[in-house]
Amino acid sequence: MADRTPRVALVTGGSGGIGKAVVERLAADGFAVGMHYAGNQAKADALAAQISDSGGRAVTVAGDVADEGAMETAFDDVEAAFGGVDVAVNTAGIMALSPVADYDLEQFDRIVRTNLRGAFVVSQQAARRVRTGGAIINFSTSVTRSRFPGYGPYVATKAAVEALTLILARELRGKDITVNTVAPGPTATPLFLDGKDEESIGALAQAPPLERLGQPEDIAEAVAFLAGPARWINGQTLFANGGLA
Template identity: 60%
Template sequence: MSEQNSGRVAIVTGGSRGIGRQAAARLGREGFAVVVTYGGNQAEADQAVKEVEAAGGKAIAVQADVADVTAVAALFDRAEEAYGGVDVVVHAAGIMRLAPLVDLDLADLDAHLNTNVRGTFVVDQQAARRLRPGGAIINFSSSVTKFARPGYSAYAATKGAVDAITLILARELRGRDITVNAVAPGPTGTAMFLDGKSEELIDRIASESPLERIGAPDDIAEVVAFLAGPARWINGQVIYANGGAI
């Protein structure tokens, strides 16, 4: 555990599963108190809390719809009540529904925009208002904005918006000593990526990387921990974490 991070507090949205869950545990290992934010599955969130505690951190679970202004404000209130303030926000919550643009149900497009774009605005607004000096906002983009993979038009469009939000917010927070960056994972072994894909397709995607594998949630959590802690001179950047596939 890092003594440097003792007393620091992180909110992790999407913290009950996948990359968010691994990032929460990794921050726990660094000594953070973590507010694991989840959308609907309390059992998964409770297990994520146990993993943070097992790693050496403190944690609570709080339910919130990231696109709901009132719910997200209450989330930050709860973090401040429990731990005294907020230093880091890891905004990992998001959805991905795949279809060619010509076939995409516009209700799915609206869902992407609501969760991935509005959700980033809502969470980042509260973070910008409330983070203590020395803090970090870490949004989640995607390497698919560069891959231009068929079927991902809605998802990639929302992640392009996340890139723009991140780069502009970093400059708007001049003088606050708060960094704003985005992590853009490539294919990573989470349920969101693996669901509905054949072993053959997964193997083919894995071969695109010079390291000849898909990423693990641990790989991405390491980048999050770096941006949340020692990486004070990295600001206003999109960090592509994809094993060199692009």
């Protein structure tokens, strides 16, 4: 008889934007989901209740992704609820844009702490905890290739995450765990839209050959692919950007 035990995913930054779409997609695919949030408990609880009301299984966990103790506890709590973790998806991140010459160094320290140290801490816990046959999925950005001015510090953290991910894939040789990065293009989330005028948003929407902004569900589809059937894709960065150069 086939094993009907649901696979389990832990999604950081799971209460908003791309993270929320990832949680909803994995839950729809039959995953039990541990949904991490940093500050908005009400939003996370509402999403967990929505999933439960639809017949799924979800719990919420909190904490700073850059705090190793908090992330150890988050993995502990998901394991206690569902028996283990099969997929770790690290969508948590912040973005603050400014030319390098004008960039505030305190803001630089914050973006490095969340985007790079946070990815490292979550990846470290995932490398120790994810079960055989599982997947670790980090997040980068397509701006590592498009190189828009003003994105320097943000892109620096994400390029480092790509390198970390590729090396971790090789370090987990023999464990049957895939490690990949998703690099979204312009995607209609609050993180992306904040601070941009209509003209800038319109120009970015026209940049891909498909001539639109990505939607969070487009990115969630890529994550679901890497979390599920894509067992022969490993140590790669998947650009989910509608063909943006």
